[in-house]
Amino acid sequence: MIGKLNRNSTLLSSIISIILGMLVGAIAMLLSGYDPISAYGALFSSVFGSASDMGETLRTITPLIFAGLAVALAFRTGMFNIGVEGQLVIGSLAAAFVGLKLELPPVLHAIVALVVGALAGAIWALIPGLLKAIRGVHEVIVCIMMNWIALFLSNYMVGKVLSNNSDSTEKIHPSASIRVDFLTDMFDGARVHLGLILAILTTIFVYVLLFRTKLGYELRAVGLNPDASEYAGMSVKRNIILSMMISGGIAGLAGAVELLGTSEYLAINPSLPGTGFDGIAVALLGANTPIGVVLSSMLFGGLFNGGSNMQYVAEVPFEVIRIVFAAIILFVAANFVKQLGNRKNRKKKGEKASA
Amino acid sequence: MLSTMTNLLETTILYSTPLILAALGGLFSERSGVINIGLEGLMTIGAFTSAVVAINTGSPWIGLLAGIVAGILLALIHAVATVTFNADQTVSGVAINFLAAGLAVYLVKALYDGAGQTPVVESKFTDLAIPVLKDIPLIGDPLFNTSPITYIALILVFVSYFVLYRTPFGMRLRAVGEHPHATETAGVSVVKMRYVAVLISGALAAIGGATLSTSIGSEFSATTVAGQGFIAIAALIFGKWKPFGVLGAAAFFGFSVALSLTGQVWGLTEYVPSEILTMLPYVLTILALAGFVGRANAPAAIGKLYERGSR
Numbered sequence: 107m108i109g110k111l112n113r114n115s116t117l118l119s120s121i122i123s124i125i126l127g128m129l130v131g132a133i134a135m136l137l138s139g140y141d142p143i144s145a146y147g148a149l150f151s152s153v154f155g156s157a158s159d160m161g162e163t164l165r166t167i168t169p170l171i172f173a174g175l176a177v178a179l180a181f182r183t184g185m186f187n188i189g190v191e192g193q194l195v196i197g198s199l200a201a202a203f204v205g206l207k208l209e210l211p212p213v214l215h216a217i218v219a220l221v222v223g224a225l226a227g228a229i230w231a232l233i234p235g236l237l238k239a240i241r242g243v244h245e246v247i248v249c250i251m252m253n254w255i256a257l258f259l260s261n262y263m264v265g266k267v268l269s270n271n272s273d274s275t276e277k278i279h280p281s282a283s284i285r286v287d288f289l290t291d292m293f294d295g296a297r298v299h300l301g302l303i304l305a306i307l308t309t310i311f312v313y314v315l316l317f318r319t320k321l322g323y324e325l326r327a328v329g330l331n332p333d334a335s336e337y338a339g340m341s342v343k344r345n346i347i348l349s350m351m352i353s354g355g356i357a358g359l360a361g362a363v364e365l366l367g368t369s370e371y372l373a374i375n376p377s378l379p380g381t382g383f384d385g386i387a388v389a390l391l392g393a394n395t396p397i398g399v400v401l402s403s404m405l406f407g408g409l410f411n412g413g414s415n416m417q418y419v420a421e422v423p424f425e426v427i428r429i430v431f432a433a434i435i436l437f438v439a440a441n442f443v444k445q446l447g448n449r450k451n452r453k454k455k456g457e458k459a460s461a
Numbered sequence: 462m463l464s465t466m467t468n469l470l471e472t473t474i475l476y477s478t479p480l481i482l483a484a485l486g487g488l489f490s491e492r493s494g495v496i497n498i499g500l501e502g503l504m505t506i507g508a509f510t511s512a513v514v515a516i517n518t519g520s521p522w523i524g525l526l527a528g529i530v531a532g533i534l535l536a537l538i539h540a541v542a543t544v545t546f547n548a549d550q551t552v553s554g555v556a557i558n559f560l561a562a563g564l565a566v567y568l569v570k571a572l573y574d575g576a577g578q579t580p581v582v583e584s585k586f587t588d589l590a591i592p593v594l595k596d597i598p599l600i601g602d603p604l605f606n607t608s609p610i611t612y613i614a615l616i617l618v619f620v621s622y623f624v625l626y627r628t629p630f631g632m633r634l635r636a637v638g639e640h641p642h643a644t645e646t647a648g649v650s651v652v653k654m655r656y657v658a659v660l661i662s663g664a665l666a667a668i669g670g671a672t673l674s675t676s677i678g679s680e681f682s683a684t685t686v687a688g689q690g691f692i693a694i695a696a697l698i699f700g701k702w703k704p705f706g707v708l709g710a711a712a713f714f715g716f717s718v719a720l721s722l723t724g725q726v727w728g729l730t731e732y733v734p735s736e737i738l739t740m741l742p743y744v745l746t747i748l749a750l751a752g753f754v755g756r757a758n759a760p761a762a763i764g765k766l767y768e769r770g771s772r
Contacts, residue, residue, distance in 0.1 A: 134564075138571040186551055188498075233747075243750045244759065246498070246551055247698060250691055251743040262736035377687050386555055423570035428563025435556040436538065440546035
């Protein structure tokens with residue numbers, strides 16, 4: 107009963123945080139002379155406006171679900187995987203490698219590329235996991251460093267190995283693509299692809315793993331209380347390493363899916379893609395639950411995709427969406443809504459006591 | 462050969478300056494126990510504000526001051542979220558980065574008709590030559606005929622050392638980052654110290670950002686900062702959370718950038734790709750953390766939320 111109440115108030119404070127975030131965006135628009143009502147109108151009308159809009163929204167949601175799941179899963183074991191970003195880059199790189207260099211029959215080719223992408227992400231996450239487990243090094247800093255190493259490695263490979271000193275690779279072999287005609291037709295040419303279905307399957311996988319298996323129980327126990335878990339006979343080190351590897355695998359899969367479905371080629375990037383960082387926000391707003399991750403991915407994916415349309419129709423710069431996004435994270439992270447409530451209650455109690 | 466050496470030194474100093482400043486910023490914040498992943502965002506807002514104000518006033522100095530104010534204001538959000546509302550310090554830092562990147566690019570587009578970058582900053586910082594010293598062969602020109610912000614950065618290293626290790630304020634700040642509860646018992650306000658430390662980090666990181674847009678470069682765009690805030694974090698760790706360590710680490714990272722740039726001239730990149738040289742700071746930081754290149758120990762109370770009366 108208490109659990110349920112808590113969950114409801116978490117949901118409520120999430121919703122209030124979202125509304126407050128949108129208000130911050132509206133204020134930013136008002137201050138710089140834009141009309142927030144027409145801007146938000148353009149945003150929402152485009153999220154589910156046409157079949158093609160809807161398809162693009164779904165495509166935007168897909169990597170967010172993966173990234174959010176990866177962050178949430180690691181977080182359940184007490185690990186802050188801020189390295190989803192780099193694991194995703196490495197996943198893309200590995201998938202591009204398979205998609206370009208191997209020649210395999212259709213379907214099998216795509217499967218191999220996806221598996222290799224996931225494995226590459228898992229290995230990339232193994233390094234911070236190992237260093238945390240064995241030498242007690244804080245995973246956040248190692249992850250941040252690994253992100254940039256991944257970026258430079260990817261840029262090097264694109265320029266020197268996967269192409270001939272070019273800024274981008276050729277397109278991958280069609281046999282490795284996960285774009286399918288029936289989805290493209292259904293959504294009127296939008297770049298929605300099989301990744302969406304994989305994202306849903308991964309959500310179910312994470313749910314089952316965390317809440318229906320012994321390993322999941324251990325992962326969560328270690329996150330809640332490592333000392334008690336160790337005392338109960340679980341290996342904290344083993345769980346930390348496994349959690350990071352599964353998380354990295356999901357992140358790598360995200361990168362592979364993006365490459366094989368959305369872009370179909372790899373290019374040199376001056377900076378990190380940002381999807382992994384978005385995943386932190388997604389997981390946070392989704393309270394680190396699989397279903398919460400899907401819901402918050404839908405919200406942020408809708409905002410991002412609608413935001414591009416808003417820029418086009420209402421001529422409000424897209425970046426206002428980034429401001430809204432940041433504000434929502436801050437409100438949720440600071441547990442702003444609840445704490446304000448608590449403060450008021452405390453004040454009231456204080457007044458009563460002194461009276 | 463001599464000219465390439467001078468060139469290498471000059472480029473090293475150029476690229477070290479923003480790192481020294483931002484890492485010093487991180488030093489104050491983290492020494493007080495508050496992780497600052499938001500250095501990147503604080504640099505971004507400093508770079509943006511100082512560029513726009515320098516363009517409009519014609520003075521890079523007024524631009525720099527405005528940048529500092531903007532950095533302090535953004536850091537205030539981080540302080541309120543983490544110190545007052547006990548938000549997760551890393552999450553708040555990530556949000557600060559999002560906020561700064563979004564806000565700066567949004568305002569550039571709003572101010573300059575949808576353009577992706579500001580116009581060129583005509584009135585950028587010009588090199589300041591120090592008489593006599595600038596005539597020292599080889600090192601005179603790169604060290605003593607350079608941007609005024611570089612001198613400021615070097616002076617601030619000494620100032621930071623003095624403040625942190627030779628004043629009661631600095632002693633309290635470090636104590637708050639190691640044993641907050643004991644320090645509070647001794648009559649020091651943990652909340653107040655952490656607020657001040659985070660605001661100082663905003664100011665210093667913003668100066669670092671201003672260097673990028675009004676001294677090294679001469680405009681602001683979405684890619685002006687491009688990860689320097691994260692290298693600054695690396696420099697902070699590699700420098701073992703100490704002012705002169707930070708100076709050494711930042712100089713070394715600046716050197717690796719300079720090497721990857723001038724390396725092309727030497728033909729060095731024929732043997733070692735420039736991407737590998739660019740990776741070096743990050744790899745070294747991981748090795749340092751893992752204890753393979755000396756041990757890097759973080760302040761004890763870093764990242765832990767502080768509640769009065771709890772133990």
